[in-house]
Amino acid sequence: MGYIISIIQNKSFKKLIFLIPWIISFSILVIRVYFVDWKIAYINFISEDGPVEYSTVIVYFAACIVSVNILKFFKNDKKFFVLFLIFSIGFFLIAMEEISWGQRIFGFSTPDWFPKNIQGETSLHNIDSLILFRHATVMSVSIFGTFAWIVIPKIQKKFRVFSQKTYQTLLRVVIPSRYLMGYFFPVSIVFFIFDIKYGLGRIAFESEPFELLLSIGILLFILNSYFKQKIFVESEG
Secondary structure (H helix, E strand, O other), X not given: OHHHHHHHOOHHHHHHHHXXXXXXXXXXXXXXXXXXXXXXXXXXXXXXXXXXXXXXXXXXXXXXXXXXXXXXXXXXXXXXXHHHHHHHHHHHHHHHHHOHXXXXXXXXXXXXXXXXXXXXXXXXXXXXXXXXXXXXXXXXXXHHHHXXXXXXXXHHHHXXXXXXXXXXHHHHHOOOOHHHHHHOHHHHHHHHHHHHHHOOOOOOHHHHHHHHHHHHHHHHHHHHHHHHHHHHHHHHO
16 A cells, blocks of 8 residues: 555656646547548447446446545544545446446336436436536536636635635545646536537537546546545544
């Protein structure tokens, strides 16, 4: 465990983690715009039930597991315990929604009572009336992940919204580190472009790689929170 902690605290490791999402985003742009011959292979790669979608599911399940493990650090801090409990449940629900609760895996039909969605499957996030909410959630998370490390300290400095103890915990486990912003910022840009091209809240299937990028950013953030809090608890003990 100490070896893992030393790695994630290493500056070179952080630089690598920072660069990866920008390289991925740039590569997607180049392939999509300039390598027209690769378009069919690219679409198959990112399509439903493809490697990208199932990778997203696996990443969210991993984030759920890590988030559940963070709960043990906050047994005596109700607000952060509830927050990470919500995170844990949320990550599990997102993973299950991505695979329509196993519908395509196990081949069961959509119940008659279930509201119609645009894919005709058992998933809430594709219900037409909820797509705008899904879009707003993704945009909010991506914007928070991009700018929280700048904005929240400024708000705290000016308005003293949180107690010092709560603020330090927020910095440690709730605000994504700035070297992770590359996993969030491209997502907000891509979804903004989809707003212009397809209309507000309409998310094209080509968002899948960026949804995976966002999930990886969330997993890295949760892992970072786990190790930071572990170090803090052990130093206090």
